[in-house]
Amino acid sequence: xxxxxxxxxxxxxxxxxxxxxxxxxxxxxxxxxxxxxxxxxxxxxxxxxxxxxxxxxxxxxxxxxxxxxxxxxxxxxxxxxxxxxxxxxxxxxxxxxxxxxxxxxxxxxxxxxxxxxxxxxxxxxxxxxxxxxxxxxxxxxxxxxxxxxxxxxxxxxxxxxxxxxxxxxxxxxxxxxxxxxxxxxxxxxxxxxxxxxxxxxxxxxxxxxxxxxxxxxxxxxxxxxxxxxxxxx
Amino acid sequence: xxxxxxxxxxxxxxxxxxxxxxxxxxxxxxxxxxxxxxxxxxxxxxxxxxxxxxxxxxxxxxxxxxxxxxxxxxxxxxxxxxxxxxxxxxxxxxxxxxxxxxxxxxxxxxxxxxxxxxxxxxxxxxxxxxxxxxxxxxxxxxxxxxxxxxxxxxxxxxxxxxxxxxxxxxxxxxxxxxxxxxxxxxxxxxxxxxxxxxxxxxxxxxxxxxxxxxxxxxx
Numbered sequence: 001x002x003x004x005x006x007x008x009x010x011x012x013x014x015x016x017x018x019x020x021x022x023x024x025x026x027x028x029x030x031x032x033x034x035x036x037x038x039x040x041x042x043x044x045x046x047x048x049x050x051x052x053x054x055x056x057x058x059x060x061x062x063x064x065x066x067x068x069x070x071x072x073x074x075x076x077x078x079x080x081x082x083x084x085x086x087x088x089x090x091x092x093x094x095x096x097x098x099x100x101x102x103x104x105x106x107x108x109x110x111x112x113x114x115x116x117x118x119x120x121x122x123x124x125x126x127x128x129x130x131x132x133x134x135x136x137x138x139x140x141x142x143x144x145x146x147x148x149x150x151x152x153x154x155x156x157x158x159x160x161x162x163x164x165x166x167x168x169x170x171x172x173x174x175x176x177x178x179x180x181x182x183x184x185x186x187x188x189x190x191x192x193x194x195x196x197x198x199x200x201x202x203x204x205x206x207x208x209x210x211x212x213x214x215x216x217x218x219x220x221x222x223x224x225x226x227x228x229x230x231x232x233x
Numbered sequence: 234x235x236x237x238x239x240x241x242x243x244x245x246x247x248x249x250x251x252x253x254x255x256x257x258x259x260x261x262x263x264x265x266x267x268x269x270x271x272x273x274x275x276x277x278x279x280x281x282x283x284x285x286x287x288x289x290x291x292x293x294x295x296x297x298x299x300x301x302x303x304x305x306x307x308x309x310x311x312x313x314x315x316x317x318x319x320x321x322x323x324x325x326x327x328x329x330x331x332x333x334x335x336x337x338x339x340x341x342x343x344x345x346x347x348x349x350x351x352x353x354x355x356x357x358x359x360x361x362x363x364x365x366x367x368x369x370x371x372x373x374x375x376x377x378x379x380x381x382x383x384x385x386x387x388x389x390x391x392x393x394x395x396x397x398x399x400x401x402x403x404x405x406x407x408x409x410x411x412x413x414x415x416x417x418x419x420x421x422x423x424x425x426x427x428x429x430x431x432x433x434x435x436x437x438x439x440x441x442x443x444x445x446x447x448x449x450x451x452x
Binding site: 027028029030031077078079080081088091092098100101102103104105107108110111122123124125126127128129130143170171172173174175176177178179180207 | 282283284285286299300301302303307312318319320321322324325328329353358359360361362363364365366367370371397398399400401
């Protein structure tokens, strides 16, 4: 029997090694696998490379991981936000390496990793500081830069519901990087609010098919988020 | 002769009126977000948000915010009937793949040949690019919304951008608080100048060659 359900976030993350590249889902506050990140901090892996759209907000999630001193390098598109003070301080002190990648290129590089594409040419970034030092080519009269895949050792994503085969559905704009990151890592761990029986997810509506998912762990909805969501329903 | 600059809302209203029925549009974070407040009620215009939304609606009523439904600026929004959610890679395929009709972006500088600088002021500022470069190269038309001059009175339309570039030759049209300026192969063409402002005066303020539009469009 295929059963990808993990009993706890701790069990799901037990084998993460030092020096891993970890893809972390979420955009702003939506779709952030906060409890998996907390468990990663408790697990203790260090010298990590984190791939995320942002570089953490406040002192939760990715910012908490940064604050704990576990991250050597961050690969992201938008590190500077109103409350990214943990990252800002580490960056200014030279204690973290920043690899800034245009958002669509970040996403497509992970898609390439998941899809077995060796590299691709994109017009994004051509002629800019972010295209410097990269191979270029004119295609149909338009400048392109060559970009390589970003592979994760581990992906941490948040979904709404999952089953024991690892099939996932998401909620609204919390989907964001989840499906692409799930495809791009050797080990994908999904935290879900609800685990359902096989067959309960409409096969026409499955967003991430289970083949891309290694482990599924149930994490109850936070009280505050649940209340906000109920009001919105 | 004296003239009055347009307010940001007036620029936004002008842009909104120029967006045709049925257009797929991305409004950049910051000033361009205001355009969403002025979209004509009698037109269906479909807003795209880079984080996986088509058919994005206005901000929800207070107390009805949904933390899973936010825009690119991470503010709560709503979904119009008929809207759709999708993942980031599809979202950027829409942008880079030329599926969006119009992107309205803010800018630090635009050059006479349509180069755009809007992501980084250089120096020791922490750089952040987000989806700006993807929008710049991908949308069928890139419109810039900005003030004509910096707070210090310097022209934001320049011969060559001094700030780091977002994209080369990508800007089609610039909406400022003084005029609408089209970037054409023959150079910059100004129209819809605020009442009382001559094209000569606009050119003097801008410090770059500008020609008046042959067809005088209504303001």
